[in-house]
Amino acid sequence: MKRIMLLLALLPGPREPAQVNVRLSEWKVELSQQNIAEGPVTFVVTNSGQIPHAIEVEGQGIEKEIETIQPGATGTLTLTLKRGRYEVYCPVGEGSHKKLGMEARLTVGSVRTSESTGYDGSAMGDAPAVQAISVTGGGPVVQILPGPFPFPDSAAPILQAFGDEREGLESQVKNGPYSNNVGRISGTFRFTAWDKGATRDSVDGIAEFTTQDGARWRLVLDRVQTKDVPHHPRFGGVILGLFYHGVTQVHTPLVPTINSAVALWAFGHLYRKGTLVTDNAMVHVMLLSRTRRDGDFALACWDCSRNKIEELQLQILPGPGEPKFDAPGGFLFVNWEQSSSRKPTS
Ligand SMILES: [Cu+2]
Structure with a gap:
């Protein structure tokens, strides 16, 4: 019986979403992992700050955001992500929270260096010009x-x-x-x-x-x-x-x-x-x-x-x-x- 269960677990099929814990505060977005496998992923987002925040996941043609999370509260967002680089940032304040540092990078699957120029082809990984x-x-x-x-x-x-x-x-x-x-x-x-x-x-x-x-x-x-x-x-x-x-x-x-x-x-x-x-x-x-x-x-x-x-x-x-x-x-x-x-x- 035990052996059958084990075999079933190895069969390809709908996978449990991977989980990435996200901690928001002034002015940081901290991810539990920066690198995950391709497929479904659930972001469990906790606002540890003093003011409302949210996250938006952007890259590879995807742009999805979670509803605003009040201080102390938690929200979740489940997405299916294909291989590539993504940006996870706070969209609150018309970009001001992001500008103050509330952004993080997420890589899905293994990405070759030649593909690492950034999100949607832009050169976001580069150091910003003075x-x-x-x-x-x-x-x-x-x-x-x-x-x-x-x-x-x-x-x-x-x-x-x-x-x-x-x-x-x-x-x-x-x-x-x-x-x-x-x-x-x-x-x-x-x-x-x-x-x-x-x-x-x-x-x-x-x-x-x-x-x-x-x-x-x-x-x-x-x-x-x-x-x-x-x-x-x-x-x-x-x-x-x-x-x-x-x-x-x-x-x-x-x-x-x-x-x-x-x-x-x-x-x-x-x-x-x-x-x-x-x-x-x-x-x-x-x-x-x-x-x-x-x-x-x-x-x-x-x-x-x-x-x-x-x-x-x-x-x-x-x-x-x-x-x-x-x-x-x-x-x-x-x-x-x-x-x-x-x-x-x-
Ligand atoms: Cu924010």
């Missing part, structure tokens, strides 16, 4: 002062997902740096940023501006922050072309939903009236969809992602453990409303 952008601040310059966030009802449901960060963000809803309390100032800002991947990103630039109290500030960008940004694990470096904020659940929802040409996190040397304030200023720079209207520069939209990308935002905070700046709210937040960018020539 991308760079030069940005020049232009148009009206405004200093954003502490005040209430004008879209608290829109941000509230998204803040629920922010776990430990929620308390801090809720106090910023009441009196934070994302307000309609704005003053006209003057100044210049020019920088170049290089997206070289992982730990090699870099930035070079100088901002000079005179705030409403008459103080002249100078910021010299030193180096890119590539480690975790406090409260935003896995955020750092230079990212070209990111759709985030607002409804996306990526980064703070106290900035409306936007598209950015460049977003970066850096350290800088900050001077006030010619005197060094810190060598450790924490800097966040974005060239993004316009969020403020002409005239009073109030925030004009909760979803601004279709507006022209021309608002250059510079946010400067004291380094960890350092005192607040001598400025309203202890921070500096300056926008150049009609800015431009180009590819650097060298």
Whole structure:
């Protein structure tokens, strides 16, 4: 009897699907195996992160996604995969989760090197070329002062997902740096940023501006922050072309939903009236969809992602453990409303 069972098991027939366990978190897709046999496969997907995620399996003409999985929940997706290379990524946030690192590679069957150029014939396995952008601040310059966030009802449901960060963000809803309390100032800002991947990103630039109290500030960008940004694990470096904020659940929802040409996190040397304030200023720079209207520069939209990308935002905070700046709210937040960018020539 035992021998018959064994023989039956060896006969070709419909196979039990192979199982690949997938763990999702901010901002990673981890697969239990990177190489599986051709045929049916079930992806058992667990969201171990703080915000909703999903997976999409793409390659060899297949493009299938699972329904969005809430934090702590599990979902499954069964597919029949033929030999070849596939990409498994999070499709949430119009590509922003993928861009932040939520992608993994899966190989089905044995794939010869000559076939390994990538998915659907593209060269996705290759190291990405260095991308760079030069940005020049232009148009009206405004200093954003502490005040209430004008879209608290829109941000509230998204803040629920922010776990430990929620308390801090809720106090910023009441009196934070994302307000309609704005003053006209003057100044210049020019920088170049290089997206070289992982730990090699870099930035070079100088901002000079005179705030409403008459103080002249100078910021010299030193180096890119590539480690975790406090409260935003896995955020750092230079990212070209990111759709985030607002409804996306990526980064703070106290900035409306936007598209950015460049977003970066850096350290800088900050001077006030010619005197060094810190060598450790924490800097966040974005060239993004316009969020403020002409005239009073109030925030004009909760979803601004279709507006022209021309608002250059510079946010400067004291380094960890350092005192607040001598400025309203202890921070500096300056926008150049009609800015431009180009590819650097060298
Ligand atoms: Cu995701």
